[in-house]
Amino acid sequence: xxxxxxxxxxxxxxxxxxxxxxxxxxxxxxxxxxxxxxxxxxxxxxxxxxxxxxxxxxxxxxxxxxxxxxxxxxxxxxxxxxxxxxxxxxxxxxxxxxxxxxxxxxxxxxxxxxxxxxxxxxxxxxxxxxxxxxxxxxxxxxxxxxxxxxxxxxxxxxxxxxxxxxxxxxxxxxxxxxxxxxxxxxxxxxxxxxxxxxxxxxxxxxxxxxxxxxxxxxxxxxxxxxxxxxxxxxxxxxxxxxxxxxxxxxxxxx
Amino acid sequence: xxxxxxxxxxxxxxxxxxxxxxxxxxxxxxxxxxxxxxxxxxxxxxxxxxxxxxxxxxxxxxxxxxxxxxxxxxxxxxxxxxxxxxxxxxxxxxxxxxxxxxxxxxxxxxxxxxxxxxxxxxxxxxxxxxxxxxxxxxxxxxxxxxxxxxxxxxxxxxxxxxxxxxxxxxxxxxxxxxxxxxxxxxxxxxxxxxxxxxxxxxxxxxxxxxxxxxxxxxxxxxxxxxxxxxxxxxxxxxxxxxxxxxxxxxxxxxxxxxxxxxxxxxxxxxxxxxxxxxxxx
Numbered sequence: 145x146x147x148x149x150x151x152x153x154x155x156x157x158x159x160x161x162x163x164x165x166x167x168x169x170x171x172x173x174x175x176x177x178x179x180x181x182x183x184x185x186x187x188x189x190x191x192x193x194x195x196x197x198x199x200x201x202x203x204x205x206x207x208x209x210x211x212x213x214x215x216x217x218x219x220x221x222x223x224x225x226x227x228x229x230x231x232x233x234x235x236x237x238x239x240x241x242x243x244x245x246x247x248x249x250x251x252x253x254x255x256x257x258x259x260x261x262x263x264x265x266x267x268x269x270x271x272x273x274x275x276x277x278x279x280x281x282x283x284x285x286x287x288x289x290x291x292x293x294x295x296x297x298x299x300x301x302x303x304x305x306x307x308x309x310x311x312x313x314x315x316x317x318x319x320x321x322x323x324x325x326x327x328x329x330x331x332x333x334x335x336x337x338x339x340x341x342x343x344x345x346x347x348x349x350x351x352x353x354x355x356x357x358x359x360x361x362x363x364x365x366x367x368x369x370x371x372x373x374x375x376x377x378x379x380x381x382x383x384x385x386x387x388x389x390x391x392x393x394x395x396x397x398x
Numbered sequence: 399x400x401x402x403x404x405x406x407x408x409x410x411x412x413x414x415x416x417x418x419x420x421x422x423x424x425x426x427x428x429x430x431x432x433x434x435x436x437x438x439x440x441x442x443x444x445x446x447x448x449x450x451x452x453x454x455x456x457x458x459x460x461x462x463x464x465x466x467x468x469x470x471x472x473x474x475x476x477x478x479x480x481x482x483x484x485x486x487x488x489x490x491x492x493x494x495x496x497x498x499x500x501x502x503x504x505x506x507x508x509x510x511x512x513x514x515x516x517x518x519x520x521x522x523x524x525x526x527x528x529x530x531x532x533x534x535x536x537x538x539x540x541x542x543x544x545x546x547x548x549x550x551x552x553x554x555x556x557x558x559x560x561x562x563x564x565x566x567x568x569x570x571x572x573x574x575x576x577x578x579x580x581x582x583x584x585x586x587x588x589x590x591x592x593x594x595x596x597x598x599x600x601x602x603x604x605x606x607x608x609x610x611x612x613x614x615x616x617x618x619x620x621x622x623x624x625x626x627x628x629x630x631x632x633x634x635x636x637x638x639x640x641x642x643x644x645x646x647x648x649x650x651x652x653x654x655x656x657x658x659x660x661x662x663x664x665x666x667x668x669x670x671x672x673x674x675x676x677x678x679x
Contacts, residue, residue: 151513151514151516151517151518152517152518152521154514155517155518172536172537229431229435230434230435230438231435232435233431233432233433233434233435233436234435234436234439236654236658237436237650237651237654238650240649240650240651240652240653240654240657241646241647241649241650241653242611242612242615242649242653243612244612244615244616244619244627245615245626245627245630245645245646245649245650246646247619247631247634248619248630248631248633248634248642248645249630249634249639249642249643249646251634252455252456252634252637252639252642253456324609325608325609325612328527328528328529328609328612328613328616329528329612331528331529331531332528332531332612332616332619332620335531335532335616335620336616336619336620336631346529346532346533347531347532347620349532350532350533350535350536353536355533355536358532358533358536359533361529361532362525362529362530362533365525365529366521366522366524366525366529367521369524369525370520370521370524373524374520
């Protein structure tokens with residue numbers, strides 16, 4: 145914990161100095177002290193927790209559905225040669241349509257509602273996940289599959305004992321990528337559709353010309369994603385690779 | 399998609415066409431199979447809309463979309479918006495590459511600099527792109543500059559971080575060997591560190607552009623009056639789903655071509671040429 149957050153201390157100090165020296169105009173750039181004070185006030189007023197939980201609920205609903213749809217779909221497509229051939233180009237194409245680009249049409253369908261936002265997030269998660277799973281399954285070395293079969297494993301056991309563990313690193317990577325896109329899509333959606341949430345809070349502060357609120361929002365988001373990625377997602381990905389992965393993937397900043 | 403391997407080629411008996419002929423037919427085959435799902439999708443789309451009789455406002459027929467595209471093309475709108483978006487992406491990405499790669503390599507070359515900056519960079523990558531939109535519009539106002547800033551922002555941090563990591567991963571023996579031969583610092587940067595870090599840099603470019611492209615669309619919706627993002631958002635206000643779909647397909651095609659025809663091969667080539675151990679996913 146200390147190792148992950150400790151190195152930020154000098155950064156905060158530098159930040160403080162820059163703000164104090166008023167290198168930038170104070171209405172465009174505030175220091176850690178002001179941000180902290182605003183942070184405390186927003187918590188005391190209950191605004192921040194409320195917005196946070198709104199954002200969170202939307203994100204996790206979307207993520208849950210995304211996982212529920214994406215993981216089975218990914219494996220189903222991965223296991224059938226014909227399904228793969230038919231859908232792979234489509235998967236690539238739909239993933240290429242920036243998830244946010246779906247907002248307008250989703251708004252036409254569902255109005256400025258929670259369903260619209262959830263749809264976008266589910267979309268954001270499903271496609272990277274499926275693509276990751278399909279290529280992950282494809283990369284499971286055939287010898288392993290054949291070895292298992294030669295030992296008498298039926299199709300089902302080959303699936304559960306060879307394919308799934310072999311594809312697990314890909315699942316982890318897919319989730320990580322999907323979530324990276326997912327929360328960003330959420331913020332954009334909240335700004336555009338918004339009535340609540342961190343994205344909305346930042347944009348509202350911007351509208352009022354209060355840069356502190358924007359800073360608070362960005363830092364909260366940054367800390368949350370950084371913590372989630374560094375403390376949970378990346379280790380999970382690394383763990384699955386160490387345990388089952390056959391190919392080492394480079395540590396990528398997301 | 400996996401094609402024939404050379405072993406399979408060698409094992410096949412009988413009269414074989416020339417190598418160029420085989421390559422061409424393989425490529426055509428791959429292109430054909432790539433197009434088939436889209437054709438199937440288009441047919442399904444046309445049929446479903448006809449059969450269910452859904453109104454054009456909710457989901458347009460494929461002919462409506464084609465017509466809308468034709469209109470936008472002749473009126474010059476299509477090129478104006480697509481051009482605006484492309485210009486912003488290219489500018490933002492170029493500035494990003496030019497600023498981030500030297501900076502990242504510089505950081506990576508110094509042990510203490512990398513250690514000091516790594517968490518900050520990682521944090522910035524975590525935040526890169528869309529989360530900066532409110533701040534960007536505050537600092538730079540609405541318009542071109544804010545959008546380009548977002549694209550730059552997304553590519554800059556991902557590139558710097560990955561360039562730094564890339565340099566860090568260069569096997570020390572290589573660096574020491576170069577140094578022992580008396581390589582000057584500038585030459586170290588250009589001839590040892592840059593190629594060595596290239597696989598990571600390209601991955602960083604891919605990740606950064608992925609975020610940058612999405613940031614572009616979001617920023618255009620929020621902050622400007624031209625561009626693909628803006629045009630689909632405007633179309634939404636008038637329930638012109640056909641225009642929206644033209645925009646979405648354009649966005650999809652642009653990124654698909656960029657990623658698959660440009661970035662992925664670039665990534666593979668740099669790994670093959672300079673990659674030393676890791677396989678980039």
